[in-house]
Amino acid sequence: MQAETPTLDDVARLAGVSANTASRVVRNKGSIAAATRERVHAAIDTLGYVPNRAAGSLASSSSMIIGVILPSLSNIVFPEVLRGIHAGLAGTPYQPMIGVTDYDLGKEQQLISSLLAWQPAAIITTGFDHTDSARRMLEGSGIRVGELMDIDGTPIDIAVGLSHRMAGKAMARRLIERGYTKVGYVGHDWTDDRRANARYLGLCEGLAEAGHTLAAEERGHDASSTRAGRAALAKLLAQDVKLDAVAFSNDDMAVGGFMHCLAGEISVPNELALMGFNGLEIGQSLPKPLSTILSNRFAIGKTAVELLLQAGRSSDPQIIDTGFSLLDGATT
Amino acid sequence: MQAETPTLDDVARLAGVSANTASRVVRNKGSIAAATRERVHAAIDTLGYVPNRAAGSLASSSSMIIGVILPSLSNIVFPEVLRGIHAGLAGTPYQPMIGVTDYDLGKEQQLISSLLAWQPAAIITTGFDHTDSARRMLEGSGIRVGELMDIDGTPIDIAVGLSHRMAGKAMARRLIERGYTKVGYVGHDWTDDRRANARYLGLCEGLAEAGHTLAAEERGHDASSTRAGRAALAKLLAQDVKLDAVAFSNDDMAVGGFMHCLAGEISVPNELALMGFNGLEIGQSLPKPLSTILSNRFAIGKTAVELLLQAGRSSDPQIIDTGFSLLDGATT
DNA sequence: CTGTTAGCGCCTTCAT
DNA sequence: ATGAAGGCGCTAACAG
Numbered sequence: 134m135q136a137e138t139p140t141l142d143d144v145a146r147l148a149g150v151s152a153n154t155a156s157r158v159v160r161n162k163g164s165i166a167a168a169t170r171e172r173v174h175a176a177i178d179t180l181g182y183v184p185n186r187a188a189g190s191l192a193s194s195s196s197m198i199i200g201v202i203l204p205s206l207s208n209i210v211f212p213e214v215l216r217g218i219h220a221g222l223a224g225t226p227y228q229p230m231i232g233v234t235d236y237d238l239g240k241e242q243q244l245i246s247s248l249l250a251w252q253p254a255a256i257i258t259t260g261f262d263h264t265d266s267a268r269r270m271l272e273g274s275g276i277r278v279g280e281l282m283d284i285d286g287t288p289i290d291i292a293v294g295l296s297h298r299m300a301g302k303a304m305a306r307r308l309i310e311r312g313y314t315k316v317g318y319v320g321h322d323w324t325d326d327r328r329a330n331a332r333y334l335g336l337c338e339g340l341a342e343a344g345h346t347l348a349a350e351e352r353g354h355d356a357s358s359t360r361a362g363r364a365a366l367a368k369l370l371a372q373d374v375k376l377d378a379v380a381f382s383n384d385d386m387a388v389g390g391f392m393h394c395l396a397g398e399i400s401v402p403n404e405l406a407l408m409g410f411n412g413l414e415i416g417q418s419l420p421k422p423l424s425t426i427l428s429n430r431f432a433i434g435k436t437a438v439e440l441l442l443q444a445g446r447s448s449d450p451q452i453i454d455t456g457f458s459l460l461d462g463a464t465t
Numbered sequence: 466m467q468a469e470t471p472t473l474d475d476v477a478r479l480a481g482v483s484a485n486t487a488s489r490v491v492r493n494k495g496s497i498a499a500a501t502r503e504r505v506h507a508a509i510d511t512l513g514y515v516p517n518r519a520a521g522s523l524a525s526s527s528s529m530i531i532g533v534i535l536p537s538l539s540n541i542v543f544p545e546v547l548r549g550i551h552a553g554l555a556g557t558p559y560q561p562m563i564g565v566t567d568y569d570l571g572k573e574q575q576l577i578s579s580l581l582a583w584q585p586a587a588i589i590t591t592g593f594d595h596t597d598s599a600r601r602m603l604e605g606s607g608i609r610v611g612e613l614m615d616i617d618g619t620p621i622d623i624a625v626g627l628s629h630r631m632a633g634k635a636m637a638r639r640l641i642e643r644g645y646t647k648v649g650y651v652g653h654d655w656t657d658d659r660r661a662n663a664r665y666l667g668l669c670e671g672l673a674e675a676g677h678t679l680a681a682e683e684r685g686h687d688a689s690s691t692r693a694g695r696a697a698l699a700k701l702l703a704q705d706v707k708l709d710a711v712a713f714s715n716d717d718m719a720v721g722g723f724m725h726c727l728a729g730e731i732s733v734p735n736e737l738a739l740m741g742f743n744g745l746e747i748g749q750s751l752p753k754p755l756s757t758i759l760s761n762r763f764a765i766g767k768t769a770v771e772l773l774l775q776a777g778r779s780s781d782p783q784i785i786d787t788g789f790s791l792l793d794g795a796t797t
Numbered sequence: 798c799t800g801t802t803a804g805c806g807c808c809t810t811c812a813t
Numbered sequence: 814a815t816g817a818a819g820g821c822g823c824t825a826a827c828a829g
Binding site for chain 1: 515516517518519520522523528530538539541543544545547548551558560561562563564565578579580581582583584690691692695720721724727728746747749750751752
Binding site: 142152156185193194 | 805806807808809
């Protein structure tokens with residue numbers, strides 16, 4: 134169907150140089166006479182040469198692959214991190230290779246192993262929780278490792294994210310400031326989602342600092358979703374504890390809660406204030422924009438990639454706080 | 466930090482066989498004595514051997530990579546397709562390598578070129594629109610090619626998706642059935658989104674069959690989003706044409722429209738009926754579930770991968786219709 | 798059923 | 814600034 138794929142030798146021959154020189158031009162490495170460089174580039178163009186990455190990886194024992202391990206794709210947050218990663222990779226020859234763990238550390242370990250088989254330039258994963266074996270593989274690989282989303286822990290190499298405990302605390306402070314004291318909590322199943330748990334703990338801590346405690350809470354057994362949030366708020370209110378505000382584990386849940394209030398004609402925030410976490414677009418498009426905390430997902434992905442590609446692993450771990458900010462909204 | 470990564474030779478030596486035999490065991494290829502197989506597996510376990518994919522790819526000029534090219538990650542639809550792809554790949558040694566085009570055919574072409582440099586087992590992309598060069602590369606590569614989302618066209622190898630024209634028609638029929646005759650349209654910028662355009666055309670076609678035409682339309686210049694939908698519906702209604710129903714380019718836009726109605730106290734569907742496309746979770750969690758058409762994104766991804774991995778490219782292209790279904794909802 | 802022999806296409810090291 | 818030689822780890826023939 135198509136002529137033989139041209140190799141570096143073909144390019145070299147056409148340009149009248151050695152394969153080695155052609156390789157140097159392609160990789161932009163070492164010093165090369167301007168004239169030769171041009172001849173090689175011309176040859177590349179006329180032949181339509183594309184380097185064989187497998188050969189390159191084998192010879193250099195390192196590839197232009199960035200291994201990316203995400204806990205989930207159902208939650209819009211991670212595609213947004215992935216967008217950031219893509220943005221950071223734009224214009225570079227690196228390609229992301231993706232795996233999804235479903236919040237399962239065993240799957241993460243397996244993915245790390247398969248990804249390392251490609252000798253990637255870096256591996257990006259989330260959080261600080263890994264199996265011992267996974268941690269050993271990452272440490273021993275010598276490649277750069279990014280642990281995303283969270284910064285409350287000790288990174289293997291670099292961590293990029295925000296303090297979820299602090300974010301939880303900020304939610305509490307905000308509610309207190311606005312005069313709410315009977316605060317309830319609605320969460321999804323966070324047995325495997327440490328960060329939601331951290332926000333919960335921060336929330337409690339923040340309330341405690343003001344001399345309050347959670348008045349009631351309801352935690353579903355499903356993943357976070359609008360539907361789950363709606364159902365869970367209904368359940369929480371059925372507990373018949375007098376509440377003036379509800380903090381949600383995230384925006385998906387909070388939007389669901391808002392829907393419940395709409396359907397049940399509960400006036401927000403007069404009768405009940407709602408607060409989310411993430412700052413998703415959907416929350417800001419509600420008839421009343423959701424009061425929430427903006428996490429910078431895109432920036433997390435982009436920043437991580439940029440740092441990871443900059444240089445080799447340094448002696449001691451590094452933490453990059455991408456922060457968070459309060460979105461005022463109209464639901465508190 | 467860690468001992469030399471063990472190679473196939475190490476495994477072979479420990480198992481007392483030749484490297485080739487060890488390779489056969491690893492790849493589960495050719496017939497091997499049960500006893501040898503066990504010995505090799507034992508050696509693999511004790512050494513913690515993981516095959517070097519680059520070497521394998523180079524030697525076999527084909528890799529365990531599936532190139533996946535998506536137009537966008539901002540639209541939840543594509544992460545869901547990706548989820549399907551992952552599901553189809555689960556338990557296989559294949560890994561997806563991802564690229565995002567932002568609906569730019571030039572970027573698609575470039576991505577195809579970089580992905581082919583890895584000699585992937587297959588490439589998955591969307592739609593039938595490609596640059597000539599991109600098409601030639603895909604055809605000439607000889608590898609399997611999946612074109613996803615749409616089936617109204619001629620595939621290079623296989624197409625998996627649904628007829629967006631038919632889906633648009635189904636929207637029209639549904640509205641007509643319910644007695645709506647003054648139908649408006651709200652769309653996002655679909656200069657680069659052929660499928661939204663196809664649904665629009667199908668919608669017009671369906672209305673025409675019943676002797677009607679679009680009463681008014683409003684097309685934004687932004688990508689689809691809840692926010693854009695909200696704004697666009699406001700603009701449409703400001704045109705002051707008497708409407709009894711509005712069809713949206715997709716659910717994101719329709720949810721935004723719903724928000725506008727909530728905020729403006731427009732009763733849905735009494736004063737205005739709303740209809741979306743996609744069947745996203747958020748639409749079904751509204752106080753009134755959105756009337757919409759369910760596209761089977763997950764199935765599209767999963768089916769495509771399964772077919773692509775089954776065998777080599779056959780002589781003539783194949784079309785797989787994953788269909789769509791009406792979600793009744795309460796907004797029509 | 799298993800072993801032997803050659804590369805795959807590129808990069809690294811060492812010369813020049 | 815460029816070239817020559819060797820090998821990365823694996824798999825594809827071919828033998829036997």
